[in-house]
């Protein structure tokens with residue numbers, strides 16, 4: 001049985017291994033790792049990140065990692081080190097995870113979102129006149145719509161902005177503990193939750209407040225919601241603006257699917273191995289950091305024709321199973337998948353015809369993958 005070191009990997013820089021490239025330019029690093037793995041007939045490559053780490057991208061690997069919650073654990077994953085994300089369902093492992101998800105799911109289900117539709121539409125801000133940066137605009141729109149969906153618009157919008165802003169800062173600022181900020185957010189959440197516990201309501205907080213740990217679920221899911229949805233919306237606006245043939249709402253679901261295939265905001269998911277795993281003749285020891293990548297799987301030339309091209313028409317036929325994972329899959333599939341799609345499609349449907357003016361849509365990884373930006377579009381072009 002071979003060890004994990006026998007796996008291919010991108011070039012190493014002694015003595016730091018892959019740490020420097022991981023911090024400064026992770027996309028070329030993992031693309032090179034995947035290229036070398038494919039050449040070696042493998043679906044897994046090795047990274048030296050200060051602890052044993054492997055990245056896989058085949059449907060078989062995705063299925064195993066996302067399906068076997070007992071072995072592939074969230075405790076010890078990357079989310080553990082991001083204070084905004086370290087809690088709630090995100091860090092709960094089996095067997096506690098399934099009941100917790102069952103409790104929080106209904107608020108985020110399609111039926112409840114349908115009840116919010118009229119309020120979400122009414123809260124859509126006006127589309128700016130002339131040229132505007134779709135990335136900056138999407139940022140504010142998503143903040144406002146999340147405030148409406150979660151809190152009927154009652155959360156102090158400046159505090160909400162301040163709470164979410166660190167997630168966009170570069171490492172290590174993004175992962176610094178912020179006890180004072182969290183205390184203020186928790187106090188605001190408690191105050192709004194008490195009103196719902198006394199007087200009902202039907203926003204997301206009204207669903208979450210009565211649950212054990214419901215305020216933590218609210219805070220953590222908000223943190224998971226904002227940048228992911230903003231980036232997916234901004235890229236979608238950009239692509240619709242650049243392709244006037246896709247302006248009509250019937251094209252938007254396929255444009256969004258393609259946007260998320262090429263630019264998945266959750267570009268890399270992580271787990272830790274609870275015990276040794278044998279994968280295609282290689283022994284992966286307990287404690288290994290095991291990664292899957294919606295970005296690499298979504299661009300794999302063995303899974304997609306012309307993977308680098310944005311082709312909404314490819315969605316006329318279903319993709320290979322376990323190849324398309326912008327929202328993850330299995331029991332831990334994104335809690336906000338329907339909410340994100342719902343908000344993005346509502347905003348796209350409200351846009352007048354746009355033209356793309358200038359911008360840099362290349363993906364840039366941080367806690368989430370976002371466009372380098374700006375993405376300047378023009379109304380009425």
Ligand code: HEM
Nearest residue numbers: 221224225228229232266269326327328332334335336340
């Ligand atoms: C386009 C927008 C979004 C994208 C691309 C996205 C992506 C993802 C991905 C890939 C995962 C799985 C992570 C893993 O396997 O480690 C995930 C999980 C999660 N997402 Fe999202 N997400 C989006 C929006 C949202 C929204 C709006 C919410 C608000 C509720 C949210 C809340 C969560 C939570 C709580 C989890 C953890 C679920 C669990 O472990 O049971 N996300 N998301």
